[in-house]
Amino acid sequence: MDWILLAELSTNGVFVGLMYALVSLGIVLIYKTSGTANLAQGAIAMTGGYVTWALATLVGLPIWLAIPVALVTMFGFGLLMERIALRRMIGQPVIMTIMLTLGVEIMLRGVLPGVFGAAVKRLDIGMPQQPLFVGELLLNRSTMIGGSISLLLILLSLFFFNSRFGVVMRAVADDQTASWSVGIRVERAIAVAWGLAAVSATAAGVLWGSTQGVDWSLSLLLIKALAIAILGGLDSIPGVLIAGVIVGVAESLATGVLDPLVGGGSRDVVAAVIILVTLLLKPHGLFGRHHIERV
Amino acid sequence: MFYRRAGIRHTRYQDERQLFPLGFDRGLIIAVLAILLAAPFLFDRLYVSGYLLPWLIWTSAALGLNLLMGWSGQIHLGYGAVMGIGAYGSVHLVRLGVPLEIAMIAGGLLSATIGTMFGGAALRMKGIYLAMATLAMQYVVDFVISHSSVISGGSLATLQVPPVSFLGIPLQGEVPTYYLALGVCFVITLFMLNVRRTSFGRALAALREKDYAAQILGISTFRYKLLAFWVSSFIGGVVGSVLAVTYLRAISPDQFHIELSIQILAMIIVGGLGSVLGPFFGTALILFAPILLNNLLGFTAGTFGLSLPIDLRAHLPLMAYGALVIGFLLYEPLGLAKIYANFRNYLLVWPFRHAQR
16 A cells, blocks of 8 residues: 555545534534434534525525525524424433434425425535645645634634633533523523534535535535544544544545445445444543433 | 223223223224225225335334334334345345245344344443444444345345245235235234233333333343344344335345434334334324325325426425424324324213313
């Protein structure tokens, strides 16, 4: 195996992984504050992509305006989803909440392609598509830019957790009852977490949509996002960054090294294998907190 | 009104412990069974093989998943993969010349073995983590099936089911296949009706409510979680082989994708977690609501001259599943079975609604 190919695959993998990590950021945000797993995150990313495309193409906004408008709309969508659906599920078993988010996933996956048409939509945000040569390495410029933007956004969310509202959210994540009793509005913190998750998913949807086009397959990002979230430990944002890089590189290497051996398609199974191995060896992930349960 | 309890006086313990103490319930079930038994001679063959047969098969599968999710509270998002293992296992055995009766059981055992291996993850984790593990199982099994030509059968990836016979009756035409599906569904339903009266069923219920507490009560969570996965996967495997033999007739990997898992999940959520009647209702709704909606839309489009985009009609089933799952979870978490139970409870004391039940 020549090292140039390996280096190329891993470098591209790092950036792709960072773009995956942006999707999983939302899962972690929601799990951190409310303790529910959001299986609709991939579909929300798809929704974000569709909304941006609709604003840019159907409404005719210039792309630099369409993206912020889409982000704001999707923030509202996240708030609405929490208010309409998730808040009623407080006190229900975990099974029910997971199923509800899965129901949202299924429905979004039906509604958006149904309304806007199932064909792949082109979303041009002005990223150069031609590859970049660094020495002998052939790098994908659009994923590089996308990965860098993702990295920036994830770091930004880390800083956000040091702001006043971020401290509130960390308190809610730590102990809902205790933070409620000192006057923190727990519902609002959870709602904002859902809004922010929708925003990060939208950013991911736009970035992915501009590289591979907007269609229902964007919702398949869910399985990679879940792999990252599980590997990083479901409630750790630095974990998302590191696990994102690991998953991206593993997937890229699998595509380059394993595909010729098994005949293609190993890209899809890497995330699943990572989930299984993580859960069997270290169920709380690399950086997750251990939950102690009492009867 | 119908469900009169008045005048029923039990004088023997056996009478009190029977499955259906009310005469009307017994009559209703016998009537439904009689209609199902006579269905091939009563209805058009299109309805029997196009509606009743899939209803029975999918209901059997939903009952198997309901044992795991409704009774023992373990999440499984990869039930389609379990069925796929059973289907491929038994079809390969049948192609090797093994009789179908043995191949079905062997397919079930294969599913049970592999399903328990993945379900063994349940011993270390639960809730969302278990959901992720089983979701990963779905993807891994899909990958293995579709990428090993030994299993999926070469580049065309469609495996023909050879002509088979069950207990000496060749399974050709819709009548014998329908009776096979009906028989399997009947056996599974009988098992599910009785399992909650055994120590196994009660242990599963304790496990569902709080596994630590069950452990303290002396129920081995290790044993019963594995058993729950084993039994449910066994049922899934057998149903998978029935599905392959009676309905699909030629299996390909994409028939057992995540979509199948989601469909069966939606069936038990809509029907009612932890009930035997629920999967029957839920399957009917999930299978037929998209068809009905599509026909309705086509009809309105035809009468009022509207032209609906083809994409909208193609994605209608997904929208219907999603909306049904969300709606039932929000407004009736116990599903259609609970709605039926409410109706029955109302009629039990009608017209004295203040009466004690």
